Structures are given as C-alpha cells and as structure tokens.
Amino acid sequence: MQSVNLQDYRGAYIELLEGGNAFYSTDWKQYAGLSQVQGNRRYEEYDTYRRSPYSYPQNYLYFTFTNMNDDYQNIGGTVNINGQDIDSGEPVPFFFDENVTAIAEEIINYSSADYKHHNWQKNYADFFRTKSFVANSSQVWDYDIHFKVPDNVNITCQGGDVLQLEIHDPWYVDANGNQPNDFRLISEVAPAGIHRVFRDQLINPNNPYYSVRAEDQTIGGREAYFLKWSGSGVTFQNSSARQTAVVFNSPNATVTANMKGHLVSNSATATAHNNGRRIVRDAANTLHAVYEDGGSIWYTHSTDNGEHWAGETRIAAPEHHRCLYPAIAEYEGALHVVYSDVFYEDENPTAAEIYYLSKSAGGAWQVVDGFPGSGIPHPSQIPKPAVAVWRSGSERYAVISYNRFNVYSRVTTYYKRPGQISQFAGEFAGTNPSLGADELHIDIRLSYEHE
Structure with a gap:
C-alpha cells in the first residue's frame, strides 16, 4: 500500500x-x-472528516436528488440517473468529470395528490425534466426537484371545433416521455378539452408560460374564423390576438375561442322580415349587408356583386340579452343601422330598446344613440325597426321607425341629427313599419300594416 x-x-x-x-x-x-x-x-x-474549510478528498463525488413540494418536503418517488432509478434523497456517487443525465419523474402521487414536475432548484427557467451536467467539485451537489399540484382547466370553442385549437404548455410530456415545448393540438394534449395546468404562471419572457392559438377552420363546408378569446378565471395578454399568452388564475378556469362562421347564423330569422332592408348598394356598386348571429349584429360587404363577401365585423353586441332585426340604409357613402336589443326572462322576450349606429365613408362603426324602448306583450311582437336617410338642405338625418307596444301597437318615428333626437308628430296604430326615400333623399315615405 x-x-x-x-x-x-x-x-x-x-x-x-x-x-x-x-x-x-x-x-x-x-x-x-x-x-x-x-x-x-x-x-x-x-466516519468523520477533518474539520477545515476544505472538502475531504475522495474517489467519488456524492450528489443527492430530492423530489420536493413547495414546503420542501421530500415527496418520494425516484430520479433516473444515467439510466438507473434512484430513490428521492439518496446520495449518488460519481467519478470526477463524469457525464451525468438526470431525468425527473413527470408525476408523483404524494399524500393523495398528483404532483407534476415544475422546475429544478426553484429556478423557473429550468423547467425541463432532463438535466445534464459534468460531475465536478464546482457543481451543486444537492439538487432539489420541485413539484406542484396542477389545476384542471376547460378549453372550449364557440362556433368551431375545440379539438382544432392549440396550446403551448412548456410542461407537457408526450406519450414517448418527450417534452416538446411548443404548440400542440388540444386533441393531442387534452382530447376531452380538460387540461391540467399550473396556476398563476406569470408571463415572463425569461420563464416558461402558457399560450393558446386558434386558426381559421372549415366547419360543414363553411369557413369559420377567429374573433376573440374569452373565459373565466384567466388573464389574456391580448384577447383579440389569434395567439396569446394566458395566465390561469383559479381552479376550473375556462378558456373559450370565439369563432364566426362566414355568412352563417344560428338564427332562422337572421335576415327575416321585409319591413327593413338587410342589404343595400352604394354608388360604387358595393353591396353592404347586416344580419344577426349569436345575439350580435354582423356587417359584411361585397365588391363583385355578391360573388365573394368580406369577413364579417361585429358591429353590435347585446347590452342586455340579444340583438335582433337589424336594418341598414346608405347615403353618400355613409352607412346607418338600427336594431332591437331585447331583454329576456325565462327565455321569453319582455322588452326591447332601439339602437342606432353609423359609419362614415372610410370611418369606423360607432353607436350614435338609443331610442325609447318598448314592452313586448307577446314573443311575436318584438319591435322590427326600419331606417332611411333624409336630406334637408345641408343637413342629413337618420329616420328611424318602429313599433311601441307599451299600451297597444303604435308606429312611432324619429329623426336624428347630431346632438338631437326629434319625433315626428303623431303615432299610428299599426305594425311592421317600412321606410323609403326618393332618389334625392328629399322625400321619405312611411308604410305599415294597419290594424
């Protein structure tokens, strides 16, 4: 020796x-x-070692790998070290400069809860299950592998197929044990729409976080395109973007991708009733159309005589329960739309308010005003407003006519100019008013069904 x-x-x-x-x-x-x-x-x-600031010499370096929860409790399980499963917390010897590959378990059941791997050493950026290093005296010798209990969240799609949505879950592990760290279809990650995520994972470019993505879909031969994200118990970085980061703030949070079918409505009366126009043509031969879908009012236009239509714009969402029966008028490039915003109780319409919005040539849609509401004594008596444009000298007025059923069926008509609403004299017993203008929009004609 x-x-x-x-x-x-x-x-x-x-x-x-x-x-x-x-x-x-x-x-x-x-x-x-x-x-x-x-x-x-x-x-x-x-058995004992020298009491000095130096590490005692040895043929091997000893490392420990401990699976822990946020309370730093050893939650058991194993760690795969160079192909061999080692119990959590057990010391493992390595040669100096030996290459080490440690793989954390994905799920560990501890105290009747399923803990999922989250990070190494409380370093949120170190989130992959696999960790490789070279064993030497400059390395950390005690590795804490942190696990958290994830929450269930529900990812849904309104007007489309949920299975075609995508989620970027940095902690997702596929069937082969790989951690791809990119977008995956919900059909792959969570076929039933239920996914398990870590709560309050903040959006930080230096750390992993969740994102969702929605692409246009074809449903029943019709194009459905993305509108916005909505949900409960969640915070979106940009709810209007197809792809956005998202923070899940509470258990059982819900994320919904809102899709719109092109020229599709869930209502059989989307363009019903002929007292108000649903489509008009301007001087440039552009067609402008409005209709109701999902309780909202949608606008689209066509520049090739209806062969193709632009993607819809939602111009009115219900203040109460459902928007119905839009009508449109056009003059000098400006568009004018009226509709009923209806209250419901136990699925029965009880009252309605009339709203008017407009869009100047090249401008944006804006709500201009509301008009006195109406009771609805019977579901068939929801007001169906009509609109036309009246020119008087240099002034331009939107003329709005509709039924009021507060006492009995009356046709009432208003005209609107900036800052002022005026009522034409007299109300008429009748229903379903319709408005028309002559070519110069100087004369306005009102017709209705007399009772």
Missing part, C-alpha cells in the same frame, strides 16, 4: 494499490475503508 498526504490530494483521485484498511493520516481521526454501492462502484467511506 502507498502512503499519501491527504493535504496534497484534495479534490483528486487517491488510488488504493491494495485492498484492506488504509490509514492515511491522523488528521482524519479515523480510517477509510472500501464499500460496495449500487452499480458495483467502490467509494471511500469516512
């Missing part, structure tokens, strides 16, 4: 030329012996 001075061999190999006990130095107070460990490796085992 060769005698050595341990002070000269700190951090280096010490080779035993023969087996048996080896007394290296009296500084160590005790002797070093040979032991067998997992994998048939030999290592020096010291």
